[in-house]
Amino acid sequence: MIEIEHLTKRYGTTTVVDDVSFEVDEGSLTVVVGTSGAGKSTLLRMINRLVEPSAGRVLIDGEDTRTIPEEELRHRIGYVIQGYGLFPHRNVAANIATVPRLLGWDRKKIAQRVDELLDLFQLDPAEFAQKFPHELSGGQQQRVGVARALAARPSLLLMDEPFGALDAVIRAKAQDDLLAIQRRLGTTIVLVTHDMNEAFHLGDHIAVMDQARLLQHATPAELLMHP
Ligand code: ADP
Ligand code: ADP
Secondary structure, three states, X not given: OEEEEEEEEEEOOEEEEEEEEEXXXXXXXXXXXXXXXXXXXXXXXXXXXXXXXXXXXXXXXXXXXXXXXXHHHHHHEEEEOOOOOOOOOOOHHHHHXXXXXHOOOOHHHXXXXXXXHHXXXXXXXXXXXXXXXXXXXXXXXXXXXXXXXXXXXXXEEEXXXXXXXXXXXXXXXXXXXXXXXXXXXXXXXXXXXXXXXXXXXXXXXXXXXXXOEEEEEEOHHHHHHOO
């Protein structure tokens, strides 16, 4: 379980995330939804400590993230940034292998993991492992981005607008694929979007943010009854 307690971020005199608290159950998917500038990305980046909170803390399975070494945190928390952040000069296999390489896995284990992930994301290893990001469609790049984030079997996956760049038809399929993969792997996910439809489609819980504050944290059914 992830416990987010009173997370706050101030830049100078501006508070961009203001005292946000909620819990994320093991194996569940929480969508953080809100308009641009609400503080969603900053909240996500405080969870993996790419942004240092001004106040508050995050517990992962009861452990304060401040006590977890940086390398272990990168291992335990996968992160898909907006636009996926694929390294343009590395092929698909090398992109997916990024974190396992940082962790010093041996070559054979890395190669097996890359093949396994390509299969999981319906990308034939023989066709795709050696391709470069610019040779892929948007939907294929998106799958490689998620595969890379899952490579070291993180217990938590953070996703920032992971479908924002996809057109409507591909987006719907990518959303359903994510749900299927999540059910299969049991990964806990926190996903950020500005799209309320996406929040209702994907979320077990929805956290609504506006102007740095958490307005609601509820299930989709509860939000429909008490909007
Ligand atoms: P969202 O993801 O909801 O669009 P962000 O978390 O990206 O929101 O940004 C929230 C607010 O914090 C915005 O007003 C943004 O300009 C501000 N902000 C984000 N990062 C910084 C920073 N490093 N320095 C100053 N202000 C920042
Ligand atoms: P480079 O040679 O380009 O510095 P490295 O192999 O040293 O690349 O990898 C560092 C890069 O890996 C960083 O730019 C960072 O963004 C990325 N990275 C580290 N941890 C993760 C992670 N958990 N998920 C996605 N990318 C990561």
